[in-house]
Amino acid sequence: MTNHLRHRILGIDPGSRxxxxxxxxxxxxxxxxxASGCIRVGRQPWPxxxxxxxxxxxxxxxxxxxxxxxxxQLIFARDPTAALKIGQARGAVLCAGLKAGVTVHEYSPKxxxxxxxxxxxxxKAQVQHMVRILLSLAQxxxxxxxxxxxxxxxxxxxxxxxxxxxxxxxxRDFRP
Amino acid sequence: MTNHLRHRILGIDPGSRxxxxxxxxxxxxxxxxxASGCIRVGRQPWPxxxxxxxxxxxxxxxxxxxxxxxxxQLIFARDPTAALKIGQARGAVLCAGLKAGVTVHEYSPKxxxxxxxxxxxxxKAQVQHMVRILLSLAQxxxxxxxxxxxxxxxxxxxxxxxxxxxxxxxxRDFRP
Numbered sequence: 556m557t558n559h560l561r562h563r564i565l566g567i568d569p570g571s572r573x574x575x576x577x578x579x580x581x582x583x584x585x586x587x588x589x590a591s592g593c594i595r596v597g598r599q600p601w602p603x604x605x606x607x608x609x610x611x612x613x614x615x616x617x618x619x620x621x622x623x624x625x626x627x628q629l630i631f632a633r634d635p636t637a638a639l640k641i642g643q644a645r646g647a648v649l650c651a652g653l654k655a656g657v658t659v660h661e662y663s664p665k666x667x668x669x670x671x672x673x674x675x676x677x678x679k680a681q682v683q684h685m686v687r688i689l690l691s692l693a694q695x696x697x698x699x700x701x702x703x704x705x706x707x708x709x710x711x712x713x714x715x716x717x718x719x720x721x722x723x724x725x726x727r728d729f730r731p
Numbered sequence: 732m733t734n735h736l737r738h739r740i741l742g743i744d745p746g747s748r749x750x751x752x753x754x755x756x757x758x759x760x761x762x763x764x765x766a767s768g769c770i771r772v773g774r775q776p777w778p779x780x781x782x783x784x785x786x787x788x789x790x791x792x793x794x795x796x797x798x799x800x801x802x803x804q805l806i807f808a809r810d811p812t813a814a815l816k817i818g819q820a821r822g823a824v825l826c827a828g829l830k831a832g833v834t835v836h837e838y839s840p841k842x843x844x845x846x847x848x849x850x851x852x853x854x855k856a857q858v859q860h861m862v863r864i865l866l867s868l869a870q871x872x873x874x875x876x877x878x879x880x881x882x883x884x885x886x887x888x889x890x891x892x893x894x895x896x897x898x899x900x901x902x903r904d905f906r907p
Contacts, residue, residue, distance in 0.1 A: 602825045602835040609826045632811035639808055642818020647826050649778045649819070650785045659778040 566707025742883025
């Protein structure tokens with residue numbers, strides 16, 4: 556039924572506590588949900604948290620065998636301590652993807668919002684709503700899952716567009 | 732000749748461009764240099780840089796088979812963008828160590844300086860000088876290598892001290 560949706564994408568939204576993930580199949584215009592969830596790490600020491608994130612992302616890549624992985628590119632951060640923590644989690648996520656042999660793509664938060672909502676300044680509720688619509692879900696996914704799925708959808712809509720033009724083109728490409 | 736220096740430690744100083752490393756053998760009081768150097772990553776995209784750092788640290792762990800890995804604990808950072816980059820590099824380093832089955836230890840910059848120089852406010856030149864003395868080197872190692880070796884020496888001097896007392900005790904324990 557859905558074998559025309561040939562391209563499998565793993566979207567990840569890394570965080571120091573919660574790392575959202577979403578797997579979709581897509582043909583670049585239409586997409587369907589394969590799996591989504593959240594990797595929650597507790598209060599254990601940092602190296603152990605990173606090990607957990609690395610292992611779970613490696614498991615997801617092994618289980619779902621995505622063609623591509625898409626991760627939000629963090630350019631700005633207000634709080635240096637938080638940036639350091641998110642940076643570490645991001646390092647673990649990217650290394651796990653690379654070690655699993657998956658091509659890793661990065662998108663700015665603005666281009667992710669543009670791709671799924673059509674506005675670079677969209678709020679979390681709008682992203683959740685549009686992810687539900689685009690994937691024909693019965694209900695809106697949680698925030699972390701929605702963000703990860705939005706990143707995956709952003710990559711889906713950018714496929715076939717040269718890397719340097721993606722941020723600008725992602726919404727235009729999606730619009731039906 | 733040096734088989735009493737039974738404990739092998741890999742010290743790493745992660746950076747977004749240069750990641751220093753140093754391998755020492757130690758009995759907790761006396762140490763000798765095994766290897767040191769710097770992993771330099773260029774201007775390639777971030778995922779590739781992290782993959783390089785991960786692979787090189789994994790190679791070092793495989794080649795030298797350290798008992799422990801010691802990494803500086805970054806608590807403060809002034810610039811959020813720099814913190815994000817260093818955080819990513821740190822995530823790659825820690826994951827590579829964990830995946831190689833090495834126990835990872837973290838030390839604050841202050842406790843590293845205390846352990847090798849005796850002052851938490853020591854500058855880079857002092858650290859380089861004391862690393863040269865403590866390892867009986869013909870000349871002072873480069874900054875990144877010296878920092879990595881200082882972290883390894885800090886762990887060496889802390890061995891046998893309970894984790895929660897290490898920062899305070901590391902210098903006292905070293906003093907002959």
